[in-house]
Amino acid sequence: MRVPLSWLREYVDLPAGETGRDVAARLVRAGLEVETVEQLGTDIKGPLVVGEVLSIEVLSGFKKPIRHCFVNVGNANGTGEPQEIVCGATNFEVGDKVVVILPGGVLPGPFPISARQTYGHTSAGMICSARELGMGDDHNGIIVLPPEFEAGTDAIELLQLVDEVLDIAVTPDRGYCLSMRGVAREAAAAYGLPLADPALLDVPPANAYGYLVKVADPVGCDRFVARTVTGVDPAAKSPIWLQRRLQKSGIRPISLAVDITNYVMLEVGQPLHAYDRGRVDGPIQVRRAVEGETLTTLDGVQRKLSAEDLLICDNSGPIGLAGVMGGATTEILDPVVDAETGAVTGTTEIIVEAAHFEPIAIARAAKRHKLPSEASKRFERGVDPEAARAAAQRAVDLLVLIAGGTAEAGVTDIAAPHPVRTIPIDADLPDRVAGAEYGRETVTRRLQEVGCSVSGTDILEVTPPSWRPDLTDPYDLAEEVIRLEGYDNVPARMPVTPPGRGLSEAQRFHRRVGVALAGAGYVEINAYPFVGEAAFDGLGLDADDPRRRTVKLVNPLNDAEPALRTTLLPGLLGALRRNVGRGNTDLAIFETGTVFLPKAEPKVAPRLPVDRRPTEEQLAELDAALPDQPRRVAVALTGERLPSGWWGKGAPSGWADAVEAARVVAAAAGVELTVRQAQYAPWHPGRCAELLVGDEVVGHAGELHPRVVKALHLPERTSAMELDLDLLFADGRRVSGPPVSAYPVATQDVALIVDAGVHAADVESALRDGAGELLESLRLFDVFTGEQAGAGKKSLAYTLRFRATDRTLTADEASAAREAAVTVAGERTGAVLRGA
Template sequence: MRVPLSWLREYVDLPAGETGRDVAARLVRAGLEVETVEQLGGDLKGPLVVGQVLSIEELSGFKKPIRHCFVNVGDANGTGEPQEIVCGATNFAVGDKVVVVLPGAVLPGPFPIAARQTYGHTSAGMICSARELGMGDDHNGIIVLPPEFEPGTDAIELLQLVDEVLDIAVTPDRGYCLSMRGVAREAAAAYGLPLADPALLDVPPANSYGYLVKVADPAGCDRFVARTVTGIDPGAKSPIWLQRRLQKAGIRPISLTVDITNYVMLEVGQPLHAYDRGRVDGPIQVRRAEAGEKITTLDGVERKLSAEDLLICDNSGPIGLAGVMGGSTTEILDPVVDPETGLTTGSTEVIIEAAHFDPISIARTAKRHKLPSEASKRFERGVDPEAARAAAQRAVDLLVLIAGGTAEAGVTDIAAPHPVRTIAIAADLPDRVAGTEYGRETVTRRLQEVGCTVAGSDVLEVTPPSWRPDLTDPYDLAEEVIRLEGYDNVPARMPTVPPGRGLTETQRFHRRVGVALAGAGYVEINAYPFLGDAAFDALGLDQDDERRRTVKLVNPLNDEEPALRTTLLPGLLGALRRNVGRGNTDLALFETGTVFLPKAELKVAPRLSVERRPSEEELAELNAALPDQPRRVAVALAGERLPSGWWGKGSGAIWADAIEAARTVAAAAGVELTVRQAQHAPWHPGRCAELVAGDVVVGYAGELHPRVIKAMHLPERTCAMEIDLDLVFEDGRRVHGPTVSAYPVATQDVALIVDSSVPSAAVEDALREGAGELLESIRLFDVFTGEQAGEGKKSLAYSLRFRATDRTLTADEATAAREAAVALATDRTGATLRG
C-alpha cells in the first residue's frame, strides 16, 4: 500500500515538522512493515509553470514531427513575452494549457534545463510530459491541463509534484491497512492524535426505490449496497488532485467514474464497481456460476466459469466476477467526441456497487482464473462490511460534485444479520504475556484506539470493530496492546532453564550423524520439503510406487509442487544440479530431515484453543491426524572424491562411496549394516545396494540410473544414498566404544568357492557367526571369477582377525575358530574351500 504523506495529513493532523521517515519510524514501532519512503520531487527545482500555446509552426525536413511553438507563461520568465520552445509532441493545439519548464530549472533525474539551439531555432525551455515530471511512465504525449488555470501559475504546487510516499507491506491479517483510513488509524494511535474518519458520512437509509438486487447466496455475499447516479457529464474529466493521488498510490487514472471508484477504494478500503445503467438488463443478481457459463472480463479475456465462482448477473447472464473483476458488457464507456457536432457521448447513468463478499470464495476465484486485482487483494484479506454504505455515498457525492450528476433517492442495502462478537479478556493478560506492567487504563485505552468497545473492570468485555475480523480471542487483543505500547518496551529476559535436562538420546544420535558425515567431507544442505509429480517422473518411479502417495497441501506455495516430500532425493539432487551449473563439479552433499507419509485413514485435525494447554485426548487426536514423519538422511556425490594433483590422478565418486556413507551413519548408531544387491528406483539396477540392519531394510545406496541422470541433468555416474534414521536408531539405541585389547592379533585368510548367485553378504554373515567371540573383524579383499573358479562360480577371499581381551591366542585356537567359520559357511551357502 502506497501512502502519500500529504493525503495522510488530511485524516491525521501530524506535527508540521514530521517527515516521511519520522512517520515511517512510528508506524514500524506500531507493527507495520514500511519498506521504503519515496521522495517525490526531491531534486525538482522551478520555474515550472502553466503555459498557454499561442502558435504552432510545423517544421518539415526531419525524420520525426517537430513543432516550433510560442507559449504564454505570464510573468514567470521575467519579461512577460511569449516563450519560444521547440517540441516533438503532437497531442496539443493552439489555445491549450500545458506545463512549461523554463531555463534554470531542474527536472527529476536530475535534468537541468537551459536554452539551446535545435532544429534551426532557439528552444528556451520545454513543454513537459508526465514521465519527465516524475508523475508516471506515460511518455506518449504532453500534459494538457484544464482551461481554468492562468498562464504563469506555479505547476509544482498545482500538480503536487513534491511529496513523500510510504510503501507499506501489508500482512494478510492487517487487510484494513490497504486503505488510507486504516493507515491513518494506525498513525493516529502512534501519535496519540484524533482521527478524521473518512467513513463517517451521513448516509440515507435503505428504501424500496433503490435498484432491484437479488442475493441468492447470502453466505457468499452478506451485504450489497447499490446507488444510482444519473445525468453525468460524459465529457467530465478527473480533476488534477484526484489523478495525482491515484498516481502516487500506484494506480493509473483511466476515466472519471473509474477513477472515483478507485479513489474511494484507496480512501475507505471498500472496493467498488460501476455499471453503465443503460447496459444492465433487468435486476442485478448475486449467485454461483452454472455449468458451461462464460464471461468476458474487463481485460478482454473470455473465462470459463466454475461452480464455485460467485457472480454478479442480470437477465442476460454474468456481468461480473464478484469481488475480482467486472464484465465487459456493462463497463463504463469511454467518452467519445463527435468531430462534426463537438458533442461528447458516453455513460451518463451509473449504478455503484459496494458489496461484502466471502474472503475465501474471492481468493479461490482470483487464484483459479489467475486474475489478481486490487479488489480481490482487499476482499481476501477482509473488508469492513459496515463501510459499504459510506463508500457508496462517497462515490455518489464525488460523481455529483465533479461530473454534475444527480443522485437518485433510491438506496438498496441488503444485509445478512451479523452476530456481535464479544471477547472476555482479563485486564492483566497483556501484562502477563509481555512480562511488564501496563495497567487496566492503558489496556482499555489502547483497545479503544484500535476501535474496540470495552466494558468491565477486572475482566473486560471487548467488542472488536467490524474492520478487524482477525481479532478472535484474548491473545489477539493482548497483542494489540503490546504492539501499540511498543515492542521495544517489552523487557528482554532469558528464560530459566530447568535443571537436569539436556539432549535426548535421539537428538544426540542425529548430531552424531551430522558430525560424522561432515567429518567424511560432506556438506549439509536444507532443501524445501515440497514436490510434485514431475519429481517422481524424473526419478523413474512406477505409477504404483508407494512414494507417489503423498500428503497434499490445501494452499501450496507453488501449484507445480503441491505435495510434501516422501523422499529426500529430489531436493538433494536439485541442489547438486544447481551447484554443478555454477561451476562446482566435485560435490558431496548430505541432508537430514523428515519425510511425510500419509496414513491409510485420513483424519481432520481439531482446532485447539489458545487459552489453555491441550488435553491428552486433544493431543492424541491431533497426532492421529498428522502424517507419519520418519527422519532420514541422504547423500549425493558427483565428480572427484579424491582430487587430482601433483601427487597423481584422483578418483571419481562411485557407488561404493555412497555405501560407505551409509556405513558411516550406521557406525554413529553403533549398528552393523548388511549390504545386499537390489533393484530399486532411482538407482542403477546393477549398482544398487540394499542396506539392512538386523532383519529390516533401512535404505538404499548406489549409482543413479542413467535415465534419471539424463532427466535431472546431473553429471554422469552421480551416486546417492538414502537411509531411515529412525529404523537405524531403533536397532542401535546406545553407542558403546569398542573394547581395546593389549594382546596380539592372529590373522587367518580363507578363500571360498560359491555359486555366482550367492551374495557375499550371506557368506560374510555365516563366517562371522561361525567364528564366534574371538573374531575381531572380517574383510573381503578379493573376488575372482574365471576358469579356475569354475563355470557359474566365484571365489571370495576373506581376511579374518582374531584376538582375545585376556590372553594371547594360540595358533590352534585361531585355526579352530577359522575352521568353525568355514564349516558354518559351507553348511549355509554351499561354499567349498579353494585349494
Template sequence: MRVPLSWLREYVDLPAGETGRDVAARLVRAGLEVETVEQLGADLKGPLVVGEVLSIEELSGFKKPIRHCFVNVGAANGTGEPQEIVCGATNFQVGDKVVVVLPGAVLPGPFPIAARQTYGHTSAGMICSARELGMGDDHNGIMVLESHLEPGTDAIELLQLVDEVLDIAVTPDRGYCLSLRGVAREAAAAYGLPLADPALLDVPPANADGYPVKVADPAGCDRFVARTVTGVDPSATSPIWLRRRLQKAGIRPVSLVVDITNYVMLEVGQPLHAYDRGRVDGPIQVRRAEPGETLTTLDGVKRQLSTEDLLICDNSGPIGLAGVMGGSTTEILDPVTDPETGLVTGSTEVIVEAAHFEPVTVARTVKRHKLPSEAAKRFERGVDPEAARAAAQRAVDLLVLIAGGTAEPGVTDIAAPHPLRTITIDADLPDRVAGTGYGRETVTRRLQEIGCSVLGSDVLEVTPPSWRPDLTDPYDLAEEVIRLEGYDNVPARMPTVPPGRGLTETQRFHRRVGLTLAGAGYVEINAYPFIGDAAFDALGLEAGDRRRRTVKLVNPLNDEEPALRTTLLPGLLGALRRNIGRGNTDLALFETGTVFLPKDELKVAPRLPVDRRPSEQELAELDAALPRQPRRVAVALAGERLPSGWWGQGAQATWADAVEAGRAVAAAAGVELTVRQAQLAPWHPGRCAELLVGDVVVGHAGELHPRVIKAMHLPERTSVMELDLDLLFEEGRRVSGPPVSAYPVATQDVALLVDAAVPAAEVEAALRDGAGELLESIRLFDVFTGEQAGEGRKSLAYTLRFRAGDRTLTADEASAARESAVAAATARTGAVLRGA
C-alpha cells in the same frame, strides 16, 4: 500499499516537522512493515510553471516532427514576454495549457535545463511530459492541463510533485491497512492523535426506490449496496489532485468514473465497481455460476466459469466475477468525441456497487482463473462490511462534484445479520504475556484506539470493530496492546533453565548424523517438502508403489506439487540438478528431514485453543489426525568423489560411496549395517543395495536407473542413498567410544572362491558367525573375477582381526578361529578356500 504522506496528513494531524522516515519508524514500532520511503521530487528545482501555447510553427526538413512554439508563462521568466521553445511532441495545440520548465531549473534525474540553439532556433526551456516530471511512465506526449489555469502558476505545487511515499508490505492479517483509512488509524494510535475517519459520512437509509438487487447466496455476499447517479458528463476528466493521488499510490489513471472507484477503494478500503446502467439488463443478481456459463472479463479474456464462482448477473447472464473483476458487457464506456460536432458521448448513467464478499470464495476464484486484482487483494484479507454504505456515498458525492451528475434518491442496501463478536479477556493478560505491567487503563485505552468497545474492570468484555476480523480470542487482543505499547519496551529476561535438561538422545543422534556426513565431505541442503506426480514419474515409480500414496494439501502453494513428500530424493536430486546447471559438477549433498506417510484411517484434526493448554484428549485427537512422520537421511553424489590434480587421476563417485555413506550413518547410531543386493526404483536393478540392521530393512543405496538419470537431466552414474533414521535409532544403542585393549591384534587374511551369484554379504555373515567371539572386525578388501577364478566363480578376499580382552592370542588360537570361520562359510555358501 503505497501511502503518500500528504494524503495521510488529511486524516491525522501529524506534527509539521515529521518526515516520512519519522512516520515510518513509528509505524514499524507499531508492527507494520514499511519497506521503503520514496522521496518524490527530491532533486526537482524550479521554475516549473503553467504555460499557455500562443503559436506553433511546424518545422520541415527533419526526420521527425519539430515544432517551434511561443508560450505565455506569465511573469515566471522575469520579463512577461512569450517564451521561445522547440518541442518534438505533436499532441497539443494553440491555446492548450502545458507544463513548462524554464532555464535554471532541474528535472528529476537530475536533468538540468538551460537555453540552447537547436534546429535553427533558440529553445529557452522545455514543454514537459508526465514521465519527464517523474509522474509515471506515461510518455505518450505532452501533459495538457485544465484550461482554467493561469499562465505562470507554480506547477510544482499544482501537480504535487514533491512528496514522500511510504511503501508498506501489508501482512494477510492486516487487510484494513490496504487503505489510507487503516494506515491513518495506525498512525493516529502511534502518535496518540485523533483520527479524521473518511468513512464517517451522512448516508441516507435504504429505501424501496433503489436499483433492484437479489442476493441468492448470502453466505458468499452478506452485504450489497447499490447507488445510481444520472446526468454524468462523459467529457469530464479526473482533476489533477485525483490523478496525482492515484499515481503516487501506484495506480494508473484511466477515466473519471474508474478513477473515482479506485480513489475510494484506496481511501476507505472498500472495493467498488461501476456499471453503465444503460447496459445492465434488468435487476442485478448475486449467485453461483451454473455449469457451462462463460464470462468475458474487462481484460478481454473469455473465461469458462466454475460452479464455485460467485457471480454478479443480470437478465442476460454473468456480468462480473464477484470481488475480482467486472465483465466487458456493462463496463463504463470511454468518451468518444464526434469530429464534426465536437460532442462527447459515453456513459451518462452509473450504478455504483459496494459489496462485501466472503474472503475464501474470492481467493479461490482468483487462483482458479489466475486473475489477481486490487479488489480481490482486499477481499481476500477481509474488508469492513460496515464501510460499504460510506464508500458508495463517497463515490456518489465525487461523481456529483466532478462529473456534474445527479444522485438518485434510491438506496439499495441488502445486509445479512451480523451478530456481534464479544471476547472476554482478563485485564492483566497482556501484562502476563509480556512480563511487564501495563495496567487496566492502558489496556482499555489501546483496545479503544484500534476501534474496540470495552466494558468491565478486572475482566473485560471486548467487542472488536467490524474491520478487524482477525481479532478472535484474548491473545489477539493482548498482542494488539503489546505492539501498540512497543515491542522494544518488552523487558528482555533470560529464562530460568531447569536443571538436568538438555538435548534428548534422539536430538543428539540427529546431530551426530549431520556432523558425520559433513565431516565426510557432504554439504547439507533443505528442500521444500512438497511433491507432485511428475516427481514420482521421473523416479520411475509404478502406479501401485506405496510412495505414491501421499497426504494432499487443502491449499497448496503450487498446483503441480499438491502433496507432502514420501521420500527425500526428489528435492535432493532437484538441488543436485540446479547446482550442476550452474557449473558445480562435483557434488556430494545430503538432507535430513521428515517424510509424511498417510494413515489407513483419515481423521480431521481438532482446532486447539490458544487461551489454555490443550487437554490430553485434545492432543491425542490431534496426534491421531496427523500422518506418520518418520525422519530420514538421504545423500546424492555426482562427479568426482576424490579430485584430480597434479598428484594424478581422481576417483568418480560410485554406488559404493553411497553405501559407505549409509555405513557412516549407521556407525553414528552405534550399529553395523548388512548390505545385500536388491531391486527397487529409482535405483539401477544391478547396482542397488538393501541396507539392513539385523533382519530390519532401514534403507537403500546405489546408482540411479539410467531412465531416471535421463528424465531428471542428471550426470551418468549419479548415486543416492536413503535411510530411515527412526528405524536406525530404534535398532541402535547409546554410542560410546570403542573398547581399547592392551593386548595385540592377530590379523588373518582369507580368500574364498564362491559362485558369482552368491552375495558377498552372505559370505561375510557366515565368516562372522564361524569366527566366534574373538573376531574384532572383518573387511572385504578384494573381489576378483577372471580365468584364474573359473567360469561363473569369483574370489572374495577378507581381512579378519582377532583380539582377546584379557590375554595375548596365540598363533594356534587365531588360526583355529580362522579355520572355523572358513568352515562356516563353506557349509553355508559352498565357498572353497583359494589355493587349498
C-alpha cells in the same frame, strides 16, 4: 500499500515538522513493516510553471515531427514575453495549457535545463511529459492541463510533485491497513492523536427505490450495497489532485469513474465496481457459477468458470467475477467526440457496487484464474463489511461533485445478520504475557484505540471492530496492547532452564549423522518438501508405487507441486541439477528431514484452543489426524569424489561411495549395516544395494537408472542413497564410542569359493556369526571370477581382524576363530576355502 504523507495528514493532524522517516519509525514501533520511505520531487527545481500555447509552427525536413512553439508563461520568465520552445510532441494544440520548465530549472535525473539552439531555432525551456516530471511512465505525449489554470502558475505545487511516500508491507492479518483509513488509525494511535475517519459519512437508509439486487448466496456475499448516479458528464476527467494521489499510491489513472472507485478503495479500504446502467440487463444477481460458464473480463480474456466461482450476473448472464474483476459487457464506455458537432457521447448513468464477499472464495477464484487484483488482495485479507455504505456514498459524492451527476434517491442495502463477537479477557493478561505492568486503564485505552468496545473491571468484555476479523481470542487482544505500548518496552529476561534437560537421544543422533556426513565431505542442503506427479515420473516410479500416495495440500504454493514429499530424493536431485547447471560439477550433498506418509484412514485435525493448554485427549486426537512423518537422510553424488591434481588423476564418485555414505550413517547410529544386491527404483537394477539392519530393510543406495538420469537432466553415473533414520534408531539406544584395546590386533585373511549367485552379504553375515566376540572388523577386499575359481563360481577374499580387550591373542586363538567363521560360512552358503 503506498501511503503518501500529504494524504495521511488529512486524517491525522501530524506535527508540522514530522518527516516521512519519523512517521515510519512510529509505525514500525506499532508493529507495521515500513519497507521504504520514498522522497518525491526532491531533485526538481523551478521555475516549473503552467504555460499557454500561443502558436505552433510545424518544421519540415526532419525525420520526426518537430514543432516550434511560443508559450505564454506569465511573469515566470521575468519579462512577460512569450517563451520560444521547440518540442517533438504532437498531442497539444494552440490554446492548450501545458507544463513548462524554464532555463535554470532542473528535472529528475538530474537534467538541468538551459536555452539552446536546435533545429534552427532557440529553445528556451521544455514542455514536459509525465515521465520527465517523475509522475509515472507515460511518455506518449506531454501533459495537457485543464483550461482553468492561469499561465505562470507554479506547477510544482499544482501537480503536488514534492511529497514523501511510505511503502508498507501489509501482513495477511492486517488487511485493514490496505487503506488510508487503516494506516491513519495506526498513525493516530502511535502519536496519541484523534482520527478523522473518512468512513464517518451521513448515508441515507436503504429503501424500496434502489436498483434491484438478488443475492442467491448469502454466505459468499453477506452484504451488497448499490447506488445509482444519473446525468454524468461523459467528458468529465479526473482532477489533478485525484490523479496524483492515485499515481503516488501506485495506481495508473484510467477514467473518471474507474479513478473514483480506485480512490475510494484506497481511502476507505472497500473495493468498488462501477457499471454502465444502460448496459446492465435487468436486476443484478449474485450467485455461484454453473460449471462451464464463460465470462470475458475487463482485460479482454474469456475465462471458463468453475462451480466454486462467485459471480455478479444480470439477465444476460455473468457480468463480473465477484471480488476479482468486472466483465467487459457492462464496463464504463470511453467518451467519443463527434467530429462534426463536437458532442461527447458515453456512459451517463452509473451503478456503484460496494459489496462484501467471503475471503476464501475470492482468494481461490483469484488463484484459480491467475487474476490477482487490488480488489481480491483486499477481500482475501478481510474487508470491513460496515464500510460498504460509506464507500458507496463517498463514490456517489465524488461523481456528483466532479462529473456533475445526480444521485438517485434509491439505496439498495442487502445485509445478512452478523452475530456480535464478544471476547472475555483478564485485565492483567497483557501484563502476564509480556512480563510488564500495563494496568487495566492502559489495556482499556489501547483496545479502544484499536476500535474495540470495552466494558468490565477485572474481566473485560471486548467487542472487536468490524474491520478486525483477525481478533478472535484473548491473546490477540493482548498482542494489540503490547504492540501499541511498544515491543521495545517489553523487558528482556532470560528463561530459567530446569537442570538436567538438554537434547534428547534422538536429537543427538540426528546431529551425529549430520556431523558424520559433513566429515565425510558432504554438504548439507534444505529443500522444499513439496512434490508433484512430475517428480515421481522423473524417478521412474511405477503407477502403484506406494511413494506416489501422498498427502495433498488444500492451498499449495505451486499448483505443479500440490503434495508433501514421500522421499527426499526429488529435492536433493533438484539441488544437484541446479548446481551442475551453474558449473559445480563435483558434488556430494546430503539432506536430513521428514517425509509425509498418509494414513490408511485419514482423519480431520481438531481446532485446538490457544487460551489454555490442550488436554491429553485433544493432543492425541491431533496426533491421530497427522500423517506419519519418519525422518530420513539422503545423499547424492556426481563428478569426482577424489580431485585430480599434480599428484595424479582423481577418482570419480560411484555407487560404492553412496553405499559407504550409508555405512557412515550406520556407524553414527552404532549399528552394523548389511548390504546386498536389489532392484528398486530409481536405482540402476544392476548397481542397486539394499541396506539392512538385521532382517529389516532400512534404505537403498547405488547408481541411478540411466532413464532417471536423462529425465532429470543429471550427469551420467550420478549416485544416491536414502536411509530411514527412525528405523536405524528404532529402540532409542544410547550410542557410545568404540571400545579401545591396548592389546595388538591379529589379522587373518581368508578366500572362499562360492556359487556365483551367492550374495557377498550372506557370506559376510555367516563369517561374523562364526567368528564370535573376538572379531573386531571384517572387510571384503577382492572378488575374483575365472577359470581358477571354476565355472559358475566366484572367489571372495576377506580380511578378518581379531582383538581381545583383556589380553594378547595367541596365534591358535586367532586361527580357531577364523576356522569357526569359515565353518559357519560353509554351512550356510556352501563356501569352501580356495585351494582346499
